[in-house]
Each structure stands twice: as C-alpha cells, then as structure tokens.
Amino acid sequence: MKTRSKLKFKMSAAxxxxxxxxxxxxxxxxxxxxxxxxxKIGVLTDMSGLYADLGGTxxxxxxxxxxxxxxxxxxVLGKKIEIVSAxxxxxxxxxxxKAREWYxxxxxxxxxDLLNSSVGLAVAKVTAExxxxxxxxxxxxxxxxxxxxxxxxIHYTYDTxxxxxxxxxxxxxxxxxxxxxxTADYAFGHSxxxxxxxxxxxxxxxxxxxxxxxxxxxxxxxFLLQAQSSKAQIVGLANAGGDTINxxxxxxxxxxxxxxxxxxxxxxxxxxxxxxxxxxxxxYVTEAWYWDLxxxxxxxxxxxxxxxxxxxxxIHAGTYSAVLQYLKATQAAGTDDAAAxxxxxxxxxxxxxxxxxxxxxxxxxxxxxxxxxxxKKQSESKAPWDYYHVRQKIDxxxxxxxxxLSRCPAVKK
Amino acid sequence: MEIFGIPHQAFLxxxxxxxxxxxxxxxxxxxxxxxxxxxxxxxxxxGALYMMGAFSAFIGLSLLGVNYWVMLVVGPLVVGLxxxxxxxxxxxxxxxxxxxxxxxxxxGITLLLEGIFRSVYGVSGQPYQAPEALNGALNLGFMMLPxxxxxxxxxxxxxxxxxxxLIEKTRLGxxxxxxxxxxxxxxxxxxxxxxxxxxxxxxxxxxxxxxxxLAAPIIQVSPLMGSNLIITVFAVVVIxxxxxxxxxxxxxxxxxxxxxxxxxxxxxxxxTVVFVIMAxxxxxxxxxxxxxxx
Numbered sequence: 098m099k100t101r102s103k104l105k106f107k108m109s110a111a112x113x114x115x116x117x118x119x120x121x122x123x124x125x126x127x128x129x130x131x132x133x134x135x136x137k138i139g140v141l142t143d144m145s146g147l148y149a150d151l152g153g154t155x156x157x158x159x160x161x162x163x164x165x166x167x168x169x170x171x172x173v174l175g176k177k178i179e180i181v182s183a184x185x186x187x188x189x190x191x192x193x194x195k196a197r198e199w200y201x202x203x204x205x206x207x208x209x210d211l212l213n214s215s216v217g218l219a220v221a222k223v224t225a226e227x228x229x230x231x232x233x234x235x236x237x238x239x240x241x242x243x244x245x246x247x248x249x250x251i252h253y254t255y256d257t258x259x260x261x262x263x264x265x266x267x268x269x270x271x272x273x274x275x276x277x278x279x280t281a282d283y284a285f286g287h288s289x290x291x292x293x294x295x296x297x298x299x300x301x302x303x304x305x306x307x308x309x310x311x312x313x314x315x316x317x318x319x320f321l322l323q324a325q326s327s328k329a330q331i332v333g334l335a336n337a338g339g340d341t342i343n344x345x346x347x348x349x350x351x352x353x354x355x356x357x358x359x360x361x362x363x364x365x366x367x368x369x370x371x372x373x374x375x376x377x378x379x380x381y382v383t384e385a386w387y388w389d390l391x392x393x394x395x396x397x398x399x400x401x402x403x404x405x406x407x408x409x410x411x412i413h414a415g416t417y418s419a420v421l422q423y424l425k426a427t428q429a430a431g432t433d434d435a436a437a438x439x440x441x442x443x444x445x446x447x448x449x450x451x452x453x454x455x456x457x458x459x460x461x462x463x464x465x466x467x468x469x470x471x472x473k474k475q476s477e478s479k480a481p482w483d484y485y486h487v488r489q490k491i492d493x494x495x496x497x498x499x500x501x502l503s504r505c506p507a508v509k510k
Numbered sequence: 511m512e513i514f515g516i517p518h519q520a521f522l523x524x525x526x527x528x529x530x531x532x533x534x535x536x537x538x539x540x541x542x543x544x545x546x547x548x549x550x551x552x553x554x555x556x557g558a559l560y561m562m563g564a565f566s567a568f569i570g571l572s573l574l575g576v577n578y579w580v581m582l583v584v585g586p587l588v589v590g591l592x593x594x595x596x597x598x599x600x601x602x603x604x605x606x607x608x609x610x611x612x613x614x615x616x617x618g619i620t621l622l623l624e625g626i627f628r629s630v631y632g633v634s635g636q637p638y639q640a641p642e643a644l645n646g647a648l649n650l651g652f653m654m655l656p657x658x659x660x661x662x663x664x665x666x667x668x669x670x671x672x673x674x675x676l677i678e679k680t681r682l683g684x685x686x687x688x689x690x691x692x693x694x695x696x697x698x699x700x701x702x703x704x705x706x707x708x709x710x711x712x713x714x715x716x717x718x719x720x721x722x723x724l725a726a727p728i729i730q731v732s733p734l735m736g737s738n739l740i741i742t743v744f745a746v747v748v749i750x751x752x753x754x755x756x757x758x759x760x761x762x763x764x765x766x767x768x769x770x771x772x773x774x775x776x777x778x779x780x781x782t783v784v785f786v787i788m789a790x791x792x793x794x795x796x797x798x799x800x801x802x803x804x
C-alpha cells in the first residue's frame with residue numbers, strides 16, 4: 098500500500114515537471130520564433146548515381162558556403178544554422194520517406210537541391226502537407242510550377258520551358274527546322290520534349306518523330322540509327338547526365354554529326370568536361386549560370402573549385418543562392434515560419450552571384466536571366482573549364498513561361 | 511522491301527547492333543558461368559571487375575601513355591591478379607557455406623570498388639578514344655558500321671570460343687571440370703586443386719576486364735558502368751542455364767539481338783525485355799535453356 102502511494106506521488110510529480118517544462122519551452126519558442134531553436138536546411142540529392150556530379154557533394158558544399166557567406170558565425174536571429182544531407186538514390190519513394198523523416202523527426206525547415214524531376218515532384222507534395230519549405234534547384238520539370246504547384250514549394254534554377262525556349266529558338270533561327278527527339282522515358286524527358294517541340298513549331302519548324310529510351314541506357318547506337326533514318330536536320334537530346342554523354346559519344350562514332358546536328362537540351366558543364374571539346378564543339382546550350390560570366394561568379398567558383406576540384410554546375414550555384422536567399426528572408430521575416438519566409442521572398446528582389454533582381458512568382462517559379470551558350474572549339478579554349486561562348490543573355494521576362502500561361506491553380510487570373 | 515513494317519535496311523542495321531551488344535553479354539555471362547560452374551560462387555562483383563578493366567585502359571592511356579592494344583592484354587592480366595587476391599584472401603573461406611554468403615561478400619566488394627573509383631573520378635565518366643586503326647566506318651550496304659563495333663564482335667567471339675575450347679577440349683580444362691566434380695579424388699592424383707580454383711576465378715575476372723577494355727571506347731568510362739550492366743548479364747546467365755558455357759555464349763548473343771530489335775519496335779520496353787524472357791524461361795525450363803537439372 099505504501100509503495101503504491103509513493104509511486105502515485107512520483108508519477109504526479111513527474112507529470113507536473115513535464116507540463117512545466119513544456120510550458121516554458123513553448124514560451125521560449127514564441128519569443129524567438131525559430132522552431133526547435135535551430136534553422137535546419139536539408140540537402141537531398143543524388144550522392145552516388147548518374148546525376149551525382151551535377152548536385153551531390155558539390156551541392157552540400159555550396160549550401161555550406163552560403164551559410165558562411167550569410168554569417169561567419171553560422172547564426173541567424175541568434176540561433177544556429179545547420180546543414181544536413183542525404184542520398185535519395187534518384188528514387189521518389191526514398192526521397193519522400195527521407196523528407197518526412199526530416200520534417201517530422203529532425204526538425205528540418207527547408208529542403209533543397211532535389212535534382213531529378215520525379216524526386217522533386219514527390220518531395221514538393223510532402224512539403225505542402227507538412228507546411229515547410231522546399232526550394233528545388235536541381236529538377237527540370239515544369240509540372241512543379243504548373244499542375245503540381247503548391248504554396249510551399251519553390252522552383253529555382255531552371256526548367257524545361259526555359260531550356261527549350263533558349264536552345265530550341267536559337268537552333269530554329271539558325272536554320273535547324275526539322276527535329277527528331279531522343280527522349281529519356283520519364284517525367285523530365287517527356288516534359289523537355291514537349292516544351293521543345295512547342296517552341297520548334299511556334300518558330301516555324303517541324304517535328305519528324307521521337308524515340309523514348311529507358312533511363313540509364315548504356316547503348317544508344319540503335320536509337321541513333323533511328324534518328325539517322327528520320328533524316329531530320331536536328332537531333333534533340335531530351336535527356337541528361339550520363340545518358341546525354343553516351344548519346345553524344347555514340348553520335349560521333351556513327352558519323353551522325355556529319356549529316357545532322359545535335360542539340361543538347363539539358364547539358365551541364367560537367368558533361369562537356371567528360372566528353373571533351375572535340376565531341377561537343379559548336380553545340381548550343383542553355384544554362385541559368387556559367388562560372389565565367391563576371392568577376393563575382395569567377396571569384397565564387399574559384400573558392401568552390403579549391404574544395405571540390407571541379408568547377409560548379411548551375412545546380413551548385415543555384416543551391417548556394419537558394420540557401421542564401423532563404424536565410425536572408427528568414428532574417429527579414431524574423432521567423433522561420435514557412436508562410437512568412439515565402440511571403441518575404443516574394444516581396445524582395447533577390448540578388449547575389451547567381452542572379453540579379455530575381456523574383457519569386459505566385460506559381461513558385463523564381464524568374465531570372467538565362468544564358469544561351471555555345472561550346473568552344475578546342476583552339477578557342479584557353480584553360481581547363483573554359484568551355485563556353487556566351488552568345489546571348491535571355492532576359493528574365495522572356496526566359497520563363499509567362500505567368501498568364503501557368504496552369505497552377507494558385508495563380509489568380 | 512520491308513520487314514514487320516520497317517525498311518529492311520534499318521532492320522538489318524538493328525540486327526547488327528544487337529549482335530554488338532550481345533557480344534558484351536556473351537563475354538560477361540561467360541565469365542560468370544565459368545566461375546559459377548567451377549567454383550559455385552555467384553560472382554556479384556563481376557560488374558566491378560568489368561568497370562576496372564575499362565578504367566585500366568583509361569589509366570594506362572592517360573597516366574602511363576600505354577596504348578589500347580597493350581592494355582587489351584595488360585588490363586585483363588592486372589584485374590585477373592586482383593581477382594586472384596580476392597579469391598585467395600576472402601572467397602576461399604566461403605566454399606563450404608551457402609551461395610548466399612558468396613553473393614553477399616562479392617556484392618560488398620562491388621560497393622567498395624565502385625566507391626573507391628567514384629570518390630577519385632566522380633560519376634560523369636572519362637573520355638577514351640578508339641585506337642587510330644579502328645576509326646572510321648565500314649559500309650555494309652545496309653548501314654555504316656563503325657569499324658570499332660565490328661572489331662568488338664570479332665574479338666569477343668574469338669575469346670568466347672577460345673574459352674569454350676580451353677575448358678571443354680584441353681587437358682587443363684579436363685582437370686578443372688574433374689576438380690569441381692570431386693576435388694578430393696583429383697587432389698589424390700597429385701593435382702593442386704586450390705591453385706586451379708584460384709586460376710579459374712582469376713580467369714573469370716580477366717574475362718570481365720577484357721570486356722571492360724573493349725567497352726571503354728564505346729561508352730563513357732564510369733564507376734557505375736558495371737552495375738548498370740550486371741543485372742542484365744545475370745538474367746542472361748539465368749536464361750542460358752547457370753554454369754553452361756556454350757549456353758551463356760549463345761544466349762548472350764541471342765538476347766543482344768532481341769533487345770536490339772525491341773529498341774526499334776517498342777523502345778520503352780528495351781530495358782525490361784530480357785527480364786520478361788527470363789520469367790518465361792524460368793516457368794517453362796527452371797534450369798535455363800541449356801542447363802541440366804540437378
């Protein structure tokens with residue numbers, strides 16, 4: 098009897114302590130407005146698969162550089178900033194499980210990188226459900242800011258519309274009127290193909306056909322043979338990473354480049370580096386950013402190169418900028434509450450080494466200038482990683498899909 | 511003239527390309543079959559050995575200035591030696607255990623090897639040019655076949671048939687086959703069975719590396735090139751019948767051709783067609799097309 102009452106007493110005391118503790122920590126939170134007393138940013142990327150060189154550890158480095166450039170002591174509003182990272186293996190289910198775990202258990206406030214469209218779309222959904230923030234700097238599909246847009250997800254670096262608009266228009270204007278597509282058979286490839294086909298047709302070109310290849314196809318020879326027999330002037334590569342590399346390599350081998358021209362619709366500087374200039378010279382490429390644009394980009398890239406031993410891609414630069422702008426908005430809003438931070442980003446013109454006067458629209462699209470680049474000839478390249486001529490700056494107003502055409506329900510018409 | 515609705519020229523072209531990719535399947539599945547047949551090990555690190563073969567060619571050329579033809583011999587020798595070390599230090603302890611242990615160990619070795627190459631070279635891959643003599647294309651009438659692809663078919667068929675001859679028709683092959691049937695008995699005749707087993711594994715590894723050197727000028731030399739291919743190759747071995755040497759050569763070539771044709775008629779399925787065939791074969795002939803039921 099005695100022990101039981103003792104136990105009862107202990108339990109009620111413990112309950113009282115717990116309630117009190119809960120109360121005070123709640124009060125503290127209300128004061129500082131930073132959930133969990135830390136601003137946690139997750140870099141969810143492909144660490145080991147075919148896109149690992151585009152994001153991967155480089156994105157983690159870029160995010161950390163952003164934190165350091167924001168504040169030497171890595172603090173915002175008196176609270177610590179923390180970067181965590183994970184490998185999503187290019188699988189949408191792995192990515193959304195990780196995102197849930199981060200948001201629910203680890204108190205992550207914002208997730209970035211998210212390269213690969215299927216991963217991006219999956220995590221955007223989880224983010225909306227958990228009322229956090231995702232800033233996609235890696236994926237390309239325009240579905241992120243159209244059918245599947247949501248108030249918590251931002252699409253930052255580029256998208257298939259911007260790529261198609263840049264490269265597609267330029268190539269048709271140069272006289273490449275008839276097109277055949279080599280398309281990676283998933284969300285991103287289809288999106289890139291249809292966006293480019295629209296641009297080609299709108300500018301007076303025609304589309305002769307397309308062949309859909311599986312992701313990570315090792316052998317492109319038979320797809321190229323089909324492209325060859327289509328007799329189209331331009332073979333558009335609606336794929337990315339290793340697939341683009343192997344396709345270009347095989348195109349050179351089969352002599353396709355003698356009679357037809359290739360248009361790489363999503364080519365990264367690391368791809369050019371892997372293929373070498375002889376295989377890629379004269380190709381048009383559209384990117385959001387290039388390391389050799391101005392003094393600011395060169396200085397940042399040199400810092401990046403020192404640690405990473407490779408020049409940054411536009412995804413790395415985008416991730417840097419996204420983290421930096423997110424922290425600035427958090428500071429200005431005085432809270433890490435998702436809605437407040439996003440509202441703050443929407444009313445600010447964002448400038449850093451990645452973009453000038455970038456704006457965040459209601460459909461979640463960050464709008465900034467894009468660049469039409471052309472791959473240099475071997476003789477024109479003066480140093481390693483000196484790969485592009487900047488042919489045209491595509492103004493922010495023209496680079497992306499006009500807001501009026503967005504199929505995002507959040508956009509008021 | 512049209513075959514199944516496509517011009518016969520395109521059809522023949524695709525058939526030829528199928529034969530080229532079939533050559534890779536043949537040579538890789540042959541190595542797996544030799545190792546499984548004689549050692550009873552499911553060698554999951556075959557893809558990593560293939561990758562190392564390709565990297566040996568790349569490293570030989572870029573760091574040491576050694577050309578393709580030399581590396582075609584040296585690459586397999588080096589990788590074979592690494593294979594011998596793997597067998598002597600690790601695999602040898604697993605022969606008495608269930609298949610699963612060998613599979614897990616070799617899978618672990620794969621992750622390790624890929625990880626090392628990934629951290630040094632990244633995943634975008636390294637460029638490797640075909641040798642001068644094989645640049646250009648042959649006009650076959652129905653298509654322009656790059657000379658290098660023709661060479662791949664010739665080289666891999668030669669190596670495959672040579673291997674078959676070595677194992678089925680020579681005295682050394684006879685020892686090997688006897689050694690796997692009844693090691694104690696063969697040992698009693700004064701033959702060093704453990705040494706033979708090491709040799710066999712090294713030989714299988716060298717075959718994988720040979721395919722790797724052959725592949726280097728065609729696809730980007732990347733740490734992931736092996737794992738992209740190995741699953742398909744395992745399916746080829748299962749279809750052909752585990753351990754059947756001639757079977758794995760023929761199924762390798764055949765499936766390459768079938769896959770090539772799928773790329774024309776229904777490209778979306780080209781990555782899965784081999785597995786569909788595997789499922790059908792397993793239902794109808796569980797031991798594979800050329801395998802014997804035990």
